[in-house]
Amino acid sequence: EEWKEKGAAVGIRQEVDTNGRTVQRIMKKGVKDFNFGRTLGEGSYSTVLHATDRQTLREYAIKVLDKRHIIKEKKVKYVNIEKDTLNRLTEHPGIVRLYYTFQDERSLYFVLDLANNGELLGVLKKMGTFDEECTRFYTAQILDAIDYMHQRGVIHRDLKPENVLLDSHMHVKITDFGTAKILGLNPKTNSGGPLDGSELDRANSFVGTAEYVSPELLTDKNACKASDLWAFGCIVYQLLAGRPPFKASNEYQTFQKIVGLDYTFPDGFPPIARDLVERLLVLDPAKRLPMEHIKNHEFFDNQIWGKALWKQKAPRLK
Numbered sequence: 001e002e003w004k005e006k007g008a009a010v011g012i013r014q015e016v017d018t019n020g021r022t023v024q025r026i027m028k029k030g031v032k033d034f035n036f037g038r039t040l041g042e043g044s045y046s047t048v049l050h051a052t053d054r055q056t057l058r059e060y061a062i063k064v065l066d067k068r069h070i071i072k073e074k075k076v077k078y079v080n081i082e083k084d085t086l087n088r089l090t091e092h093p094g095i096v097r098l099y100y101t102f103q104d105e106r107s108l109y110f111v112l113d114l115a116n117n118g119e120l121l122g123v124l125k126k127m128g129t130f131d132e133e134c135t136r137f138y139t140a141q142i143l144d145a146i147d148y149m150h151q152r153g154v155i156h157r158d159l160k161p162e163n164v165l166l167d168s169h170m171h172v173k174i175t176d177f178g179t180a181k182i183l184g185l186n187p188k189t190n191s192g193g194p195l196d197g198s199e200l201d202r203a204n205s206f207v208g209t210a211e212y213v214s215p216e217l218l219t220d221k222n223a224c225k226a227s228d229l230w231a232f233g234c235i236v237y238q239l240l241a242g243r244p245p246f247k248a249s250n251e252y253q254t255f256q257k258i259v260g261l262d263y264t265f266p267d268g269f270p271p272i273a274r275d276l277v278e279r280l281l282v283l284d285p286a287k288r289l290p291m292e293h294i295k296n297h298e299f300f301d302n303q304i305w306g307k308a309l310w311k312q313k314a315p316r317l318k
């Protein structure tokens with residue numbers, strides 16, 4: 001009983017039942033295990049609250065979704081994709097980690113890594129543009145996280161500076177996996193079942209955010225890993241230029257610019273970075289620079305990769 005008033009901790013509890021047998025009880029985290037604090041942000045279907053685990057005093061971001069709203073807006077699939085995708089991406093410092101999920105009669109709860117310093121977009125807006133050193137550091141961390149996702153068969157499909165959060169060390173935490181695609185899963189049931197012909201060519205209804213959408217998503221509706229690398233190219237450009245490469249007064253005109261590869265570099269755009277962007281913003285996904293070649297590109301000369309990249313001190317933004 002003492003577990004109850006302390007709030008059930010997650011894990012196994014040994015008990016002896018009435019027949020004297022030792023039984024194992026699974027204790028799941030619940031709302032009672034947390035003290036909820038300030039609102040960190042609002043989404044279309046969610047509120048993200050700061051929260052502290054009452055036993056361990058660890059801080060989290062808890063994303064709370066209203067069940068009725070989710071069902072009314074037909075977002076059940078997205079919520080379950082976000083959960084399943086985050087559960088596959090647990091071992092990387094550059095991806096927001098999902099610790100627990102639970103629900104009560106009204107809401108669903110995602111207990112996530114707390115990213116204290118908000119969105120990369122906010123920092124970029126404050127700075128105007130990043131210098132090359134800062135761009136190299138942040139894009140290297142983003143690329144490392146994309147590589148990990150892709151190795152686990154996950155395509156993010158909506159990469160953009162708003163979805164790159166920053167933790168207390170100003171390190172990257174990629175979020176927002178509700179529109180991700182898990183490769184090799186049957187799109188209809190999102191399970192591992194056999195793919196028959198109809199599933200393969202089924203057009204994927206989801207399209208990301210206009211400025212970062214890849215041309216193949218606009219023409220033949222299918223996202224692939226290279227689609228994330230197109231978005232990555234847009235992010236490299238945007239950090240250095242202070243604006244995304246394809247931006248028009250409305251979505252349709254933005255799409256026109258994308259499929260027409262209609263973009264220019266501002267004066268003073270660093271030539272080595274320009275070369276990298278030009279090899280990423282390529283209409284044919286098969287001709288886009290693949291992951292290993294990006295890491296070996298001159299722009300990332302002297303950049304350390306692997307675990308050391310995540311121990312590196314974030315450069316001061318100037």
Ligand SMILES: Nc1ncnc2c1ncn2[C@@H]1O[C@H](COP(=O)(O)OP(=O)(O)OP(=O)(O)O)[C@@H](O)[C@H]1O
Binds near residue numbers: 040115175176
């Ligand atoms: N792990 C986190 N740590 C700190 N802040 C977060 C975290 N996750 C989300 N936020 C903030 O909370 C806000 C809402 O995020 P959420 O993912 O719920 O919705 P969204 O994806 O931003 O919006 P939409 O659902 O419309 O796409 C965002 O602005 C984000 O900055």
Ligand SMILES: O=C(O)C[C@H](Cc1nc2cc(Cl)cc(Cl)c2[nH]1)c1ccc(Cl)cc1
Binds near residue numbers: 079083103108110
């Ligand atoms: O318990 C699980 O692991 C799976 C459930 C599945 C699930 N139950 C739901 C109920 C409702 Cl009303 C809406 C959605 Cl999206 C629902 N998704 C779940 C619970 C919590 C969260 Cl955050 C996501 C999915």
